[in-house]
Amino acid sequence: MAESEVMLRRVPSRSSWQRVRKARPHLLLSRRGRRRFGVLTRGELRRLRRRLLRAHALGGEWKQGVPAGAHVAVKCKIRARSRPAPRSQPTPSGPPAPSTQLGTCSLLNPRNHSTPLNESEISFQRVSPNVTQPVRDLGSGRVLLMLPPGEGFTFSGICRVTCIYGQLEIYGYIIKQGQPPQDVFSVYTHSYLTINGVPYSQPQKSERGIRREIRALLKPYTKLDDRNWVVRYFPSLGSILILERVQTRFVDFLKTYKCSSYVLLQENIPARVNAEFVALKKIGIRRQKRKQGICLSESGLCALEELISVSFVDGCPVILLCGACDIGKSTFNRILINQLLNSIPAVDYLECDLGQTEFTPPGCISLLNITEPLLGPPYTHPRKPQKMVYFGKMNCHNDYENYIEIVKYVFRDYKREFPLVINTMGWVSDDGMLLLVDLIRVLSPNYVVQLSSGRDKLMPVLTSEFVDLTDGLYTKSKIRRYRGFEIPEFGDNLEFTEEEKESSPVPVFTGHTVLSVYSEFLSSKNEKNRAKYNRIFRDLAVLGYLSQLMLPVPEPLRPLHSLTPYQVPFSAVAVRVTHADVAPTHILYAVNASWVGLCRIVDDMKGYTRGPILLAQNPICDCLGFGICRGIDMDRRVYHILTPLPPEELKTVNCLLVGSISIPHCVFKNQPGPEGTIPYVTTDYNLSLPGASEKIGEREYGNAVPRHKLRQRRK
Structure with a gap:
């Protein structure tokens, strides 16, 4: 197509008919079309030439055309790309369904441009096979990205994501067009995040209607050339998003300190630098390999699906997560909360892990009501708790009784209006396992999600029978509690006062369902560097809280x-x-x-x-x-x-x-x-x-x- 344009420009003195015949000698035009070629206006000649070249690029042949009232009009027969024939399948009787191959392009009827087409007939020109996710620099710290359905964009860095058209999925949370932009933190201290294009259903629209809608949505953000580029390469049922550089007080505050600034910096420039790398670098992000992103196992996906479906039926299930250190409990919690927020307005969260807290500085036991998605590590989304107690230490060694009493005190404030997600410590051996049994008896969850992996020591499955027959640190098993007498089951052996019995939402342990999840989350921690990483995360959590001291963006950044x-x-x-x-x-x-x-x-x-x-x-x-x-x-x-x-x-x-x-x-x-x-x-x-x-x-x-x-x- 490009060669034909060059050939057309070489001989500007020739007539339009000679130029078209020279460029495409095998195109057949009717005699009437050839005879009336000279009476076409200059604009009509340009449109005709564009349609001829487009038809030939798609494999079309001009057979005939002379509809009444038009100078030159023809019908284009589309030839699909040669592909291996699919397996024979029984098809229902009736007219054949229109083709949905991405290599074809369905044109509107030239006699009736307003005739709508079926959704399967709507498709745009496909991007080159090597560029499935085209990126375009818009200037002013903004980049436009198009995602075909099912494709993902894994990146490192910090950016603000705005969905212009279609639907996106980040960390389990779905962002639809028209929703406010979201700040996404994909830093190397945790697994990189992936922006996925989500297939969506849309009403029957014509190709021209979709183009018009996309141009209207992009007009406040882009120039005319950018809009033309988007319409040209837009994939069928794809999504359009804009990535912007993030300028917030939290990011500026962390960059002023050496102990946290390196967390937000990008890695060294690779040996191969292309236009996409340069465009993404301007907004502070970089494309990464998909395998470095978050990966959920099959058992994890099944557990999420069951918990979300139960939340629709029951409404307020209590979900407790447990597992060894650095096995992915916090990551699973964020995905679960984000997926629940897709359909319900809020999720309650009980933090029982003292060392690696999610929303507060370390050393706290807290109850929170989460209404916004979690799109980053813990230190990027501090929240104000509904109720919080400062324990003052990063573990509860030699102070178990006080820890249990604080958990009961905070849990008493849970109103059972939304599902509750409970995060526990990664200490699941020796006394830690007995303490976990006490927590299950005190909190009485409906579901216990138990994460395990091949690199950690296997822990027993925390079924209802195991909890009933195991002595905790402060609660007794069912055998010791009854001492051989058959009496109705009620409560645990922790002495609740009358007020606690009335205010506690679930004072009786009635059994639970165990969901075993095999963890495939990547972690850069090991036995040698775990203490160092945890210390860095605690410092980042404290700095994230102190960033609230900074004034809004127009004011200058001041030291503490x-x-x-x-x-x-x-x-x-x-x-x-x-x-x-x-x-x-x-x-x-x-x-x-x-x-x-x-x-x-x-x-x-x-x-x-x-x-x-x-x-x-x-x-x-x-x-x-x-x-x-x-x-x-x-x-x-x-x-x-x-x-x-x-x-x-x-x-x-x-x-x-x-x-x-x-x-x-x-x-x-x-x-x-x-x-x-x-x-x-x-x-x-x-x-x-x-x-x-x-x-x-x-x-x-x-x-x-x-x-x-x-x-x-x-x-």
Whole structure:
């Protein structure tokens, strides 16, 4: 086709008829068409020439045509590409169905352009076989992408996705045209995300109607050349989306710190750079191989299908997920929540994992109501909990009873209005398995999804019979509970008060269904680097929470030490260190420059005039938020607290809890301005003090001092 255009331009003096005959000598025109060629206008000649070349490119032959009222009109006979004949199948009687091959193109009737065609007849010119997902740079940090149905686009980076036409699926969540754009975080710390084109059904529309609709939808985003390109290469029943560069306070805040900026950076430039790589690089993403994306096993797909169907029938099932560390519980939870949000307005979520929390900083047990999709790792979507308790540690070793009591306290607030998804710890051996049995008895789930893989030690199947016959840490088995007497089954052996029995939605364990899922999720963690990765994720979760301190985008980004803190009097709050026994004379040393939980207890602090006020034991109370105690004024007897908590909620805070969750060192070391000795960061301290810990020496990344060098300095 391109060669014919060149040939047409070489001899501009020839007539239109001679040029067409020279380019396509085998095309047959009627005598009437040839005789009336000279009376055509210039525009009609251009349209005729375009139709001739298009017909020949599709394998057409011009036989005849001279409909009344037209200068030259012909009928095009389409020849399909030669393909092997399909297997013979019985077909119902009646006229043959129209062809749906992608190599053919059905034209409208020239005598009646408004005649609609069947959906199977609607198809556009197919893209080259080597380019199934064409990408076009729109400028201003935007890229247009077209996805055929069933095709996927796996990428790394951060972008904002807008569905212009069709339907998309990301992480189990379906985005339809007209819905607001979604920020998608596909970073290398987790498996890469894939944008999939979802087949959809549409009413019968003509080819011209579809083109007109696509042009109208693209007009606010693209230029005329871009719209023509889309219409030319648009696949049948495909989807059109626009990818934009993300500019939010969260992303800008994380990029200012070395311990988190490398998470958002792309890998090195590959040896082969093409136009697509350059276009995607402008918005901060890069195409990746499909095998590096999230992969669900057959058993995982079946479990998801059953849980979603049950949510439609039952309405409010309680689903508990369990399994070893780094086996894919959080990933399965996100896919399940996203798929549930496709059909219901909200999903409740109970977080029982202290070390790797999903929506809050680490060390919390919380209950949340999720209404928006989860399109990234945990630190990219912090949420405000419906109820939260600050445990203060990353595990519950030697404090099991307090852990169980906190879980009961938080679970009591569940109203059974939406399905509940429960996430548990990855500790499933020894006492961890017994603690998991206690959780199943206390929470009484309807479904237990048990994830396993070939690389982990096999754990017993947590059937109802196994839970009935196994002693937990604080609950007894069915045999011990009854001691041989036949009495009706009611409740577990945990002593509920009368108020707990009335308010607890499911106080009786009535059995559950076990769904075994074989995990095929990719994980970069192993026994050697697990502690390092978990520490990085905890720091990212803390930084994600602190990013809420930043003002909206038009305002300049300010460092944390330049923000004005709140002044909290000693007499207004009580203080407690949850993870260690600290002498009362050293309490303020432990609180200063620490991560504190802002809590609300039942006791009133108004009767105290001096301070600080110390609590004798760890309270079970609501945690409203978190902050940094950036200083203590001993003369005025006030704490300086930096927190994103609004003033109306901060007025109700009357307790500060200090746990083992530390502030990321990059917050101290990367603040612009201070020169010389950095405040609160030193290696010259006495480890023999109660509550002291070697925090800096334990860092394995950033600019922290390695442990062996720290020991040499002390010597």
